[in-house]
Amino acid sequence: MADTVRAIAWGAMKILQTYYQGEDSAQLNIDHRKPDGPVTAADLAANHHILEKLTAAFGTEAFGYLSEETHQGQDPLPQDWVWIIDPLDGTRDFIDRTGEYALHIALAYQQRPVLAFVGVPEANKLYFAAQGQGCFVENGSGGEIRPVSIVAPAPDQALTLVVSRTHRDQRFQNLIDQLPFRDRHYVGSVGCKIVAILEQQADVYISLSGKSAAKDWDFAAPELILTEAGGQFTFFDGQPLRYNRGDVCQWGGILASNSPQHLALCQLATQTLATLPI
Template sequence: MAHSDLLPNLDSCLTTLRTVGWGAMAILQSYYNGDNQTNLNANEDKQDGPVTAADLAANKYILATLQETFSPEEFGYLSEETHQGNEPLPQDWVWIIDPLDGTRDFIDKTGEYALHIALTYRQRPVLALVGMPEAEKLYYAVQGQGCFRETKAGEVTRLQVTSKSDSSPLTLVVSRSHRDQRFQDLIDRLPFGDRHYVGSVGCKIVTILEGQSDVYISLSGKSAAKDWDFAAPELILTEAGGKFTYFDQTPVVYNRGDVRQWGGIMATNGSRHGALCEQAVQILAQLDQG
């Protein structure tokens, strides 16, 4: 059965989601720029990184607003701030939410933080939004309908990634920190030209959409990225013509119980995606052999 034959209507969901996105970004900005900025109450001891009052306030708003329309009986809610346990949610339709991706960048005032909300159907994203509060832009996509950028003024532009020729050097977008030695060795051996340093995963993927970068790589070490880091960024990239897969080039799967995405993930504007995946696998095999 096609997605369009199933409840909910994704176009209607998108209308709700865009409203929620702007509302959540306003909350994040109120903490980042406004009266609340000196009262973040950051919990630096959280195992997976710091959490602030801004994360919690945005999360509370997103869940309350979505649940008014999308019943928790029919829709699962997998959120960074409320996730518990290691069992997959039983619903076919699951919202995957990161109210503040890039909390460290938020605290450090780099501006490179983002909002991620995706709706998945049977473990794959079908509707997604990545919000950039400081740029005052939303990026959104519905499966099969393309990727769009919306400004606060209401201007909507369809986006398409720009591929590069086989001979052009590729630019890697990467964090300023968070690199263990194995990941550093991997990216040092891959054929990249420039490196573009950006915070949140959502912000990194947006640089590929906007033609500032070509490739983003995630490689788990002692820890791993989570479902809510990738579900929304994946769909906006692929709907703009990019590619987002595990290193073995299979689709990324969500809501499996363990929210951690172990292994390697390659996200590109489509330029040499398969070749980069194959090279990454070969390089890691060499590294692991010592």
């Protein structure tokens, strides 16, 4: 199964790169009407490729398909096995050509991810993980595959937070301003943020819902590649994330890290948040 999905992911990444490298921005057909952010022809083309190939390989009886570009309704999919797909995570960065966009494909079983793929097209890398089997990165399609393990910071080492350049309301800004991070590393998509932790460019990522929240397809694949590499990815109260619950929004505070201080950071975030105005 993993080999099949890796091939599908590389095919989708090639589609994204073709659009990204095109000189005519009009070919993107950018649609700004979607409440959660713009949609481009690249999102739709990659999504079509992924769904077409996955359904051909695995069918629709045992497997459900939860994709950002086709999701409708508020009921959970009935299948125990659900593919959770974001064909282009970081569309704004894609449009702005920062290079910080990613592809997410995850397979969840009974609401928890068991197989995950995060592709970073502009780095020509595909990170993938299976539950209990570790995390790996493939350098180029058919290229070298090597294991990925986080390097935990020393107990007295100051930590670096990876955060978006935008998408921060004032409450979230107040929270991260009061937490003891040495530095901030600004990155676009969630997938690229978690890769920054894997590649020792950052230590902690925080998400805090406000009027809106990150969605299932933002987190399912990045969560598993981080945890299989030895990191942690939880709500502030230490509880695991659940997917395909009907409401695709992941409300609340979520923290991902490479740090042995993960739970202490969660507790500090909760205590700090309690002091801030709603």
